[in-house]
Amino acid sequence: MARFAPCSGLRLSLYNARMPTVDAVMAAERAASFTKRSIKTHTKRAALELALSMLDLTTLEGKDSPEKARSLCRKAVRPFPSDEQVLGKRLPSCGAVCVYPSLVETCVRELGDAATRNVKIASVATGFPSGQYPLEVRLDDVRRAVAAGADEIDMVISRGTFLAGGYDVVAEEIRATKRACQRGDGSYAHLKVILETGELETLDNVRKASDIAIRAMHDVIASGMGGTGVAAVHGHNVDFIKTSTGKVQPAATMPVTLVMLEAIRDWYLETGCVVGMKPAGGIRSAKQAVHYLVMVHETMGPLKVPGFETSNGNPWLTPDYFRFGASTLCNDILRQLVRLKTGKYVAGYDFSEA
Amino acid sequence: MWACGQRPPVARYDSPMSSHPATGSSLKSISSNGHAASNGSAEKPREATRPPAPAASAFAGGFEYAPAPETVKVEIKERYGHYISGGWTTASTGKDASFATINPANEKTLAHVSQGTDKDVDAAVKAARAALPRWQALPATERAKFLFRIARRIQERARELAVLESMDSGKPIKESRDVDIPLVAAHFFYHAGWADKLQFAFHGRTPSPIGVCGQIIPWNFPLLMAAWKLAPALACGSTCVLKPAETTPLTALRLAEILEEVDLPPGVVNIVTGDGRTGAAIVNHPGVDKVAFTGSTDVGKKIAAATAGTKKKLTLELGGKSAHIIFEDASLDQAVEGIIQGIYFNQGEVCCAGSRLLVQESVLEEVTKKLELRLASLRVGDPLDKNTDVGAVNSAQQLATINKYLKLGEEEGATLCRANSSTLPGSGYWCRPCFFTGVQPSHTIAREEIFGPVLSVMSFRTVDEAILRANNTPYGLAAGVWTDKGSKVLDIAKKLQAGVVWCNTYNKFDPASPFGGYKESGFGREGGVHGLRGYVTL
Numbered sequence: 001m002a003r004f005a006p007c008s009g010l011r012l013s014l015y016n017a018r019m020p021t022v023d024a025v026m027a028a029e030r031a032a033s034f035t036k037r038s039i040k041t042h043t044k045r046a047a048l049e050l051a052l053s054m055l056d057l058t059t060l061e062g063k064d065s066p067e068k069a070r071s072l073c074r075k076a077v078r079p080f081p082s083d084e085q086v087l088g089k090r091l092p093s094c095g096a097v098c099v100y101p102s103l104v105e106t107c108v109r110e111l112g113d114a115a116t117r118n119v120k121i122a123s124v125a126t127g128f129p130s131g132q133y134p135l136e137v138r139l140d141d142v143r144r145a146v147a148a149g150a151d152e153i154d155m156v157i158s159r160g161t162f163l164a165g166g167y168d169v170v171a172e173e174i175r176a177t178k179r180a181c182q183r184g185d186g187s188y189a190h191l192k193v194i195l196e197t198g199e200l201e202t203l204d205n206v207r208k209a210s211d212i213a214i215r216a217m218h219d220v221i222a223s224g225m226g227g228t229g230v231a232a233v234h235g236h237n238v239d240f241i242k243t244s245t246g247k248v249q250p251a252a253t254m255p256v257t258l259v260m261l262e263a264i265r266d267w268y269l270e271t272g273c274v275v276g277m278k279p280a281g282g283i284r285s286a287k288q289a290v291h292y293l294v295m296v297h298e299t300m301g302p303l304k305v306p307g308f309e310t311s312n313g314n315p316w317l318t319p320d321y322f323r324f325g326a327s328t329l330c331n332d333i334l335r336q337l338v339r340l341k342t343g344k345y346v347a348g349y350d351f352s353e354a
Numbered sequence: 355m356w357a358c359g360q361r362p363p364v365a366r367y368d369s370p371m372s373s374h375p376a377t378g379s380s381l382k383s384i385s386s387n388g389h390a391a392s393n394g395s396a397e398k399p400r401e402a403t404r405p406p407a408p409a410a411s412a413f414a415g416g417f418e419y420a421p422a423p424e425t426v427k428v429e430i431k432e433r434y435g436h437y438i439s440g441g442w443t444t445a446s447t448g449k450d451a452s453f454a455t456i457n458p459a460n461e462k463t464l465a466h467v468s469q470g471t472d473k474d475v476d477a478a479v480k481a482a483r484a485a486l487p488r489w490q491a492l493p494a495t496e497r498a499k500f501l502f503r504i505a506r507r508i509q510e511r512a513r514e515l516a517v518l519e520s521m522d523s524g525k526p527i528k529e530s531r532d533v534d535i536p537l538v539a540a541h542f543f544y545h546a547g548w549a550d551k552l553q554f555a556f557h558g559r560t561p562s563p564i565g566v567c568g569q570i571i572p573w574n575f576p577l578l579m580a581a582w583k584l585a586p587a588l589a590c591g592s593t594c595v596l597k598p599a600e601t602t603p604l605t606a607l608r609l610a611e612i613l614e615e616v617d618l619p620p621g622v623v624n625i626v627t628g629d630g631r632t633g634a635a636i637v638n639h640p641g642v643d644k645v646a647f648t649g650s651t652d653v654g655k656k657i658a659a660a661t662a663g664t665k666k667k668l669t670l671e672l673g674g675k676s677a678h679i680i681f682e683d684a685s686l687d688q689a690v691e692g693i694i695q696g697i698y699f700n701q702g703e704v705c706c707a708g709s710r711l712l713v714q715e716s717v718l719e720e721v722t723k724k725l726e727l728r729l730a731s732l733r734v735g736d737p738l739d740k741n742t743d744v745g746a747v748n749s750a751q752q753l754a755t756i757n758k759y760l761k762l763g764e765e766e767g768a769t770l771c772r773a774n775s776s777t778l779p780g781s782g783y784w785c786r787p788c789f790f791t792g793v794q795p796s797h798t799i800a801r802e803e804i805f806g807p808v809l810s811v812m813s814f815r816t817v818d819e820a821i822l823r824a825n826n827t828p829y830g831l832a833a834g835v836w837t838d839k840g841s842k843v844l845d846i847a848k849k850l851q852a853g854v855v856w857c858n859t860y861n862k863f864d865p866a867s868p869f870g871g872y873k874e875s876g877f878g879r880e881g882g883v884h885g886l887r888g889y890v891t892l
Contacts, residue, residue: 021838023858026688036528038422038740047417262687269723297417302730302773317417 019211020266022203022259031254034295044290045340048333051289052079053092054319056122056278058327059099059354060129060246069103072354073110076119080334080351087341094330095319096120096152100128101145108149122152122192126177129196129245131156135173142180145189152190153181156245157209159199167212174216178239191217192240192278197256198248206256210263213241214275218267238320240276246325251281254295261299261316268303274315280325286336289329296322327354419733422740424527428518430604433466436474436627437610439481440620443474453629455603458524459737459746459782467603470628475595475635478624482566482593483641485621490563490591494550501546501588503616508539511612515577515605520737522604523576524746524783525700527738537863538581541881544865545585548886552590555883561890563591564667565643568636570657571606572649573599573748574703574805579648580606582880584623585865590889592644593622595636599649600629601749634660642666646888648705651803651829651874669878669888671705671870673803674831676852677824678708678860679814682717684836688858690724693809696834696860698732698787701744702807703752705875706832708860710800711789711811712820718813722791725811726773732787734776744776744807747783756785756806763790763799768810795826803829817846825851830872834860853879 039047057076059068076094083091096119097107104123111117123145127133133141142153155177162170174193181189193213197206217239241260244251257279264275277296283289296316304313315321331351339345433445433452446452446468454463468474489497508515515538516530525534552561567587571579576598587594598606610625626632630653637645637660644667647657651672661668678696680689696708713721737745747753764770768790778784789809793800800810814820824833833852835843847855853871856862863869868884870876878888 020687021683021685023685023688023838026685026691026859030688030691036532036740037419039419040422041420043418043420259687293417298731301417302727312417314417 019208020263022207024203024255027203027255027258031258031295034254034298035291037291037294039290039294041340045337047290047293048286048337048340049092050317050319051286051293051324052330052333052337053095054323055079055094055330055333056096056098056280056323056325057094057330057354058097058246058280058325060124064100064103066103066106068354069097069099069106070110071352072097072099073107073119075330075352075354077111079330080337086338091334091337093119095323096122098122098124098154098325101125101141101148101150104145104148104150114149114151120151121149122154123148123150124154124156124194124245125150126153126155128154128156128194129247131158132160135176138173139176139180142177146181146183150189152192152240153177154192154194154242156194156196157213159196162200162205162209167208170209171212171216171219174213175220178217178220188221188237190238190240190276192242192276193217194242194245194280195260196245196248197243197252198250203255203259206259207263210241210260211267214239214263214267217275218271218273238274238276240278240321240323242278242280242325244279244281244325246281249282252279252283252325254291257292258295258299261296264316265300265303268305274305274321276321276323277316278323278325283324283326284328284332286329286333289324289333292324293317419741421736423736424517424520424531424738424740426513426517428514428521430465430518433468434603434607434627435468436470436478437607437613437623437625438474438478438621439484439624440614440618442610443468443477453600455522455601457521457782458601458748459521459779461781461783464521465604467600467607467627470597470626470632470635472635474626474628475632475639476641478595478626479566479568479636479639479641481621481624482595485619486563486566486593489593489619489622492591494552494591497588497591498546498549500616500618501542501549501585504612504618505539505542505546507612507615508535508542508609511608512536512539515608517738518608519577519602519605520745523573523602524737524748526742526745527740528742529700529745533863534575534578537865538577541578541581541585541865544881545589548586549589552886552890555886556890556892559892561590561886561892564889564891565592566641567592567594567644567646567889568639568642569594569596569646570633570636570649571596571598572705573602574700574705576602577605577609580609582648582885583646586880586885586889587646588622590886592889593624595624595626595642597626597628597633597636600627603627637661644668644889646878647671651876654876667888669870669880670876671878671880672829672831672874672876673805674705674707674829674871674875675710675801675803675827676706676708676829676832676834677710677712677827677850678834679820679824679836679846680711680713680717680721681817681820681835681837681839681842682714683838683842684717684858685838686717686721686724689836690721690728692834692836692856692858692860693721693725694728694732697789697809698744698807699861701747701785702787702809703748703805704861705803706854706861706869707805708832708834709804709809710824710827711809712814712823713811714820715813715815718811722811725789726771729771729773729787729789730775732774732776734774734784734786735779744787747785747806750783752805753783753785756804756808759799759802759804759806759808760788763793763797763808763810766797766799768793768797768799795823801827817842821846821849825849828874831870831875832856 126138435443435445519530569583648671654672787807793810832854868879868882870879
């Protein structure tokens with residue numbers, strides 16, 4: 001076949017082909033509809049307890065001290081020490097603590113080793129929160145956090161590269177990060193990919209970044225299974241997509257979370273794989289948390305995933321696949337639980353800080 | 355991710371559609387992976403890895419919302435008379451002189467209303483005629499004040515009106531509270547603004563009131579339809595005789611109380627209750643200058659015949675079988691929301707309901723699957739529960755009509771999807787939302803208005819075919835188009851024979867936006883500047 005023009009070397013990104021788009025007006029309307037649900041009495045109590053168990057109790061400050069990390073761990077294990085007296089039942093522990101890599105070892109000492117602790121240790125890494133470092137530095141950050149004992153790694157994507165259209169680069173960085181999550185025994189730390197949706201600006205971008213992240217993480221696990229069967233040995237591997245670092249406004253919003261849930265749902269419909277979801281930043285009140293759970297219920301509930309009968313076929317209504325990244329949310333949940341039980345609002349200082 | 359790269363061991367969700375085996379992996383538009391490793395692994399079943407032991411959920415029995423009943427109590431009289439000339443007639447008793455209006459969600463009688471006789475209608479028309487000279491001589495700013503007062507009073511009594519509307523019509527409180535009643539107030543506010551600016555609506559011409567208006571409204575949006583009829587008429591200086599539908603007269607009668615509260619001059623608005631015979635008496639009364647009717651095409655044709663050859667002006671807003679077109683380049687998740695809003699809003703008892711879904715062939719499977727999932731999450735039940743999405747069908751008669759079409763659709767060869775499994779209350783008139791697939795344009799369910807939560811799903815391949823199919827109907831009330839491409843929207847909107855074309859949304863109403871139909875969907879417009887035209891002579 002004759003060629004009429006010299007090959008320009010132009011590479012068309014595969015990710016540009018038939019990516020789903022999002023209508024922002026309708027997405028916002030749908031997200032708002034969840035806030036109009038009226039959740040009362042026993043449903044509210046169950047939702048609040050579930051939200052508590054899904055908390056990634058977070059401290060990500062430059063001034064964080066080992067003592068702060070230790071008190072965070074204690075709060076996560078037993079959020080409300082007088083729960084049995086006041087509420088008549090033991091409340092669940094939080095899902096995880098989320099700290100900078102330098103504090104992972106402190107948390108490991110406080111919470112015990114990986115086999116026994118029921119609160120996971122999540123560490124932000126990859127040059128959090130900006131990610132503006134050479135890839136090798138970011139990957140080293142991950143390896144050190146994993147070696148220190150982190151169960152979960154919260155990475156940030158290169159938003160600049162993404163916005164410049166370097167989708168394949170972003171995907172390859174996520175794959176490299178996932179590979180860096182591999183431990184000496186071949187198992188992987190769980191990975192949460194932070195899209196920093198506040199910097200992506202459009203819901204179209206949120207959807208595109210979600211799809212890229214989900215597929216990139218999948219690539220590593222799938223090839224790992226093909227090669228050595230590591231995943232089979234390890235048992236399971238849960239990866240998440242996450243909205244925000246909490247350092248950029250707006251952080252998690254309901255439309256953004258809805259779009260990411262839709263990406264997760266479509267991936268499940270396509271492959272049968274379940275990816276987790278973590279909205280983070282900006283969720284401060286118990287009421288907001290309940291609205292998010294309503295959204296998870298109504299968006300993912302009809303899928304009826306086999307193997308999750310205990311949560312009515314909805315993996316995302318368990319702390320294994322849905323987390324809230326928040327710090328002030330915890331005490332507001334406790335406050336609402338006390339009010340549901342006693343009919344009275346107690347003061348904020350009745351609950352311990354972290 | 356558990357069991358990555360492999361299919362789950364059993365069907366991954368309970369598909370009620372036998373024709374749709376649960377093969378989510380074949381969804382066409384989301385397979386843009388492009389990575390050989392994962393593509394390959396997705397196809398080769400691997401040795402099963404155990405999913406993690408699921409954490410005990412607080413929702414072991416499912417996330418069942420606790421009842422959230424609307425608690426406002428509404429007082430309803432045992433019997434109502436007509437509201438004529440600023441006063442109430444004695445409520446009729448007796449078998450033929452009155453009838454019960456019931457709550458369709460529990461079949462209990464709410465009140466008895468009077469059957470309007472020829473005499474009642476005559477009294478109402480005479481009262482409207484008598485009130486006309488003073489009402490149209492009133493300074494326009496004063497007419498505007500009355501409309502403002504009505505709007506404010508409706509806002510103040512909004513919750514009570516919403517509850518009463520839901521009790522009488524069966525629509526969910528969520529809709530009467532957030533859609534119907536706010537729009538009712540908005541219509542009066544909007545037309546209050548027009549009252550003293552009419553000469554600007556018709557440049558270079560002098561509008562004068564059309565006279566006595568006979569207005570007959572349906573049961574699907576009882577108070578909203580009353581507002582659509584009354585507000586422009588009053589703004590233009592006309593007087594009215596309004597007949598609410600026989601199954602839903604209570605909010606119109608409550609509106610009469612509001613008219614009393616705001617001291618609207620006697621006779622300007624008269625409300626006569628009754629069935630079709632009362633409507634016929636209004637249409638045929640020689641003292642009526644204009645007839646405005648919203649309802650079925652059958653009745654509309656009779657009214658058109660009855661008013662032909664008289665001096666009566668007529669506007670008709672009739673049935674529809676509106677097309678909802680989904681292109682492959684649409685935002686599909688949001689399009690599915692639009693489909694849901696389009697057909698299941700108000701139990702599908704909406705004249706402009708998007709009851710014919712036309713989906714581009716390349717995304718038909720994906721849209722159908724997503725629609726099925728979304729259908730399952732709709733909550734059908736007590737209209738007064740704040741979490742109810744779909745309420746009760748308005749009457750036993752309407753439910754029978756819907757059921758007739760459901761049977762007919764299956765007999766003609768379409769496949770019925772009933773993915774919704776809400777628990778229905780023991781009494782009342784209920785129809786779970788559902789849709790038909792495999793529908794041909796020749797099927798009855800694709801041609802006749804069902805007026806219920808029943809959608810007919812069809813496909814098309816090219817843009818021309820979509821337009822051809824959309825316009826292939828005796829009706830022409832509304833249409834919806836979903837695409838991310840602006841130029842396509844503008845092109846198609848021009849070619850669709852429909853009074854309203856919604857783009858990337860559906861069932862959105864605003865008093866400033868005219869509403870009305872083509873062909874057998876009627877003529878004349880309501881709302882906006884265009885809506886004023888039906889109530890003035892130039």
